[in-house]
Amino acid sequence: MSGFGAATAVEPAGEGRYGAVLDAGYLIGEALNGGYLMAVLDRAAVAASPHAHPVSTAVTFHRVAVPGPAEVIVEPRKEGRTAATFRVSLVQDGRTAADALITTATLDPAAGLAWTGTAPTGLPPLEECTEPRPPTGGGFADQVDMRFDRSMMGWLDGRPSGRPEIRGWFRLRDGHRPDAYALALAVDALPPVVLNLGARGWAPTVELTWHMRAVPAPGWLALHGSGRVLSDGWFDEDVEVWDSTGRLVAQSRQLARAPRDR
Amino acid sequence: MSGFGAATAVEPAGEGRYGAVLDAGYLIGEALNGGYLMAVLDRAAVAASPHAHPVSTAVTFHRVAVPGPAEVIVEPRKEGRTAATFRVSLVQDGRTAADALITTATLDPAAGLAWTGTAPTGLPPLEECTEPRPPTGGGFADQVDMRFDRSMMGWLDGRPSGRPEIRGWFRLRDGHRPDAYALALAVDALPPVVLNLGARGWAPTVELTWHMRAVPAPGWLALHGSGRVLSDGWFDEDVEVWDSTGRLVAQSRQLARAPRDR
Numbered sequence: 001m002s003g004f005g006a007a008t009a010v011e012p013a014g015e016g017r018y019g020a021v022l023d024a025g026y027l028i029g030e031a032l033n034g035g036y037l038m039a040v041l042d043r044a045a046v047a048a049s050p051h052a053h054p055v056s057t058a059v060t061f062h063r064v065a066v067p068g069p070a071e072v073i074v075e076p077r078k079e080g081r082t083a084a085t086f087r088v089s090l091v092q093d094g095r096t097a098a099d100a101l102i103t104t105a106t107l108d109p110a111a112g113l114a115w116t117g118t119a120p121t122g123l124p125p126l127e128e129c130t131e132p133r134p135p136t137g138g139g140f141a142d143q144v145d146m147r148f149d150r151s152m153m154g155w156l157d158g159r160p161s162g163r164p165e166i167r168g169w170f171r172l173r174d175g176h177r178p179d180a181y182a183l184a185l186a187v188d189a190l191p192p193v194v195l196n197l198g199a200r201g202w203a204p205t206v207e208l209t210w211h212m213r214a215v216p217a218p219g220w221l222a223l224h225g226s227g228r229v230l231s232d233g234w235f236d237e238d239v240e241v242w243d244s245t246g247r248l249v250a251q252s253r254q255l256a257r258a259p260r261d262r
Numbered sequence: 263m264s265g266f267g268a269a270t271a272v273e274p275a276g277e278g279r280y281g282a283v284l285d286a287g288y289l290i291g292e293a294l295n296g297g298y299l300m301a302v303l304d305r306a307a308v309a310a311s312p313h314a315h316p317v318s319t320a321v322t323f324h325r326v327a328v329p330g331p332a333e334v335i336v337e338p339r340k341e342g343r344t345a346a347t348f349r350v351s352l353v354q355d356g357r358t359a360a361d362a363l364i365t366t367a368t369l370d371p372a373a374g375l376a377w378t379g380t381a382p383t384g385l386p387p388l389e390e391c392t393e394p395r396p397p398t399g400g401g402f403a404d405q406v407d408m409r410f411d412r413s414m415m416g417w418l419d420g421r422p423s424g425r426p427e428i429r430g431w432f433r434l435r436d437g438h439r440p441d442a443y444a445l446a447l448a449v450d451a452l453p454p455v456v457l458n459l460g461a462r463g464w465a466p467t468v469e470l471t472w473h474m475r476a477v478p479a480p481g482w483l484a485l486h487g488s489g490r491v492l493s494d495g496w497f498d499e500d501v502e503v504w505d506s507t508g509r510l511v512a513q514s515r516q517l518a519r520a521p522r523d524r
Contacts, residue, residue: 055496056469056517058320060347060363062340077361078324082495082519083468085322087349087361099339099349101322101363103469103517111494114520115426115459164377197377206345207318207365209471211498211517213491228502229475229510232373233344234317236473236513240490248491251498253515255318255365255473257344258376 003174004143008039008181010047016074018044022092024067028140031064034098034205035188036140039181041088041100044072046180049084049104053180056103058209065090065097109215119242120224123167124149130168144189145171146223155195164193164227164235169220178216178243187239187252190225194235194258201259203235210239210252219244233258265436266405270301270443272309278336280306284354286329290402293326296360296467297450298402301443303350303362306334308442311346311366315442318365320471327352327359371477381504382486385429386411392430406451407435408485417457426455426489426497431482440478440505449501449514452487456497456520463521465497472501472514481506495520 007023026036042054070092078085083105090098123129129147136142148168154161170186171178187210192203222242227235235258241250269285288298304316332354340347345367352360391409398404410430416423432448433440449472454465484504489497497520503512 056322058322058363058469058471060318060320060339060365062342062347077322077358080324085324085361096339099347099363101320101361101469103322105496107496108494114492115489116493117490207320207363207471207473209320209469209515211469211515213496213498214493227377228379228513230376231378231476232370234367234369234475236475251490251515253471253473253513 004172004176004182008036008043010040010044010072012047016048018047018072018074020070020072022065022067022070024138025143026140027067029202032066033140033188034061034208035185037065037090037098038188038210039184041072041090041098042102042181042184044074045086045088045102045104048074048076048086051084051104052106053104053212054102055083055105055107055212056209057100057184058207059098059100060207061098061205063095063097065092107212107215111214113247116248119246120240123222123224126169126220143173145173146189152196160198161196164196164230166190166193166196166225168223170223171220177218178221180212183212183216183241183250184210186221186223186241187250188254190223190239192256193225193227193237194230197230199259203256203259205254205256208252208254210250212250214247214249216243216249217245217247230258266434266438266444270298270305272302272306272334274309278310280309280334280336282332282334284327284329284332286400287405288402289329291464294328295402295450296323296470297447299327299352299360300450300470300472301446303334303352303360304364304443304446306336307348307350307364307366310336310338310348313346313366314368315366315474316364317345317367317369317474318471319362319446320469321360321362322469323360323467325357325359327354369474369477373476375509378510381508382502385484385486388431388482405435407433408451414458422460423458426458426492428452428455428458428487430485432485433482439480440483442474445474445478445503445512446472448483448485448503449512450516452485452501454518455487455489455499456492459492461521465518465521467516467518470514470516472512474512476509476511478505478511479507492520
């Protein structure tokens, strides 16, 4: 195991405790990416569960987590026929960095769709999106290959679109195939959609809930991010993740603080 | 205090514990409504917080809760300048019925909107919706006055619309004005949207996260429920709550199990 798999690995340490070594490769500035932390929390919950998939993960982020050793505490709360639920916490240097409620179940990779809405339209084909980003010498952008819809990236040049939307293609650079943990990373991988409303700077996630809806097929994932309201310093961001077969495989919503200079 | 206010009241019992008496008026069949339980959990979190509003509530429902005494356990996890977060559990007869992660903050009732999406269209005016339901002799429908868009209620007569959508107007019958706790009730008040896909019977909520986005104005609330995917026995349901001034005041998403006979 290497790359993303190794970076999110957890080692059982007894009594519902798991050790992890948080990887500097997932830094965005001075904070580890929230999706990366969710992947670690989800791995620990699944390790403690009889089920294979984290179907629901609700996380509240309390403090920035940094590279280095951390502990994941997994507390079983309910085990039923279909699902098992855990309270999961990420602890670093004796302080809780994040609390989560995670429900695990086993999704059938062959399950058909009883009903599905249609995919959002408008994401251009890969070759019309932004170019692959050259290596930055470490950090999040070196782990993921993201190709953005150019029409939603004007904020990079001081021309925000005026609509809180960002979409693009996503894969891990190391060849890690889409799975539950890659989905955890994907739902928090887009730049904050409020950048397209003229906001600048860090937009800390307060709460993020994501649901795994199907086992993703190999290939690129399409990410569609959008928001509904920015008010009183708070904004929401929904991300839908569609796999290469055109299936909705993950949904997330986060509540975040808008950068202060707006 | 009477009606909904009294039914959701919590009494401090020391050491982060609050007593509640769950009210039979919020039964749907043999289970208390999840939105009602969230209102009780949110009241306890706000009682323990320096802040006024539950801006984020993520709940996992483990077991049916029934009328009678219950205990709410509130554990502070992080207090910052803007927000304070708690783990909150509902315990009845020595068993945990629900676990929650609740973040409290204080929303400014006078806060302007920096940006908002448009309200969903298509909800007919009140007088064109379903008639007020006559008293049923107890239970949830006697507490809330809901007037549904008739075009989405064909499932009542065996003619589901084929689209997982239900919308309607909502208020409490006792005159309780819209507030955070009425919003908690509202986001889980609609019949399950999968009834419009031909499902019948009880659709237990596994996880529900809702965000309070603004202090609601007096008057009717407009509820817009919709789903994206039904697969492998799991479905999602989003509810947006718009107040009488046309402002988005709450957003929710739940992951639920579809009734078995589909």
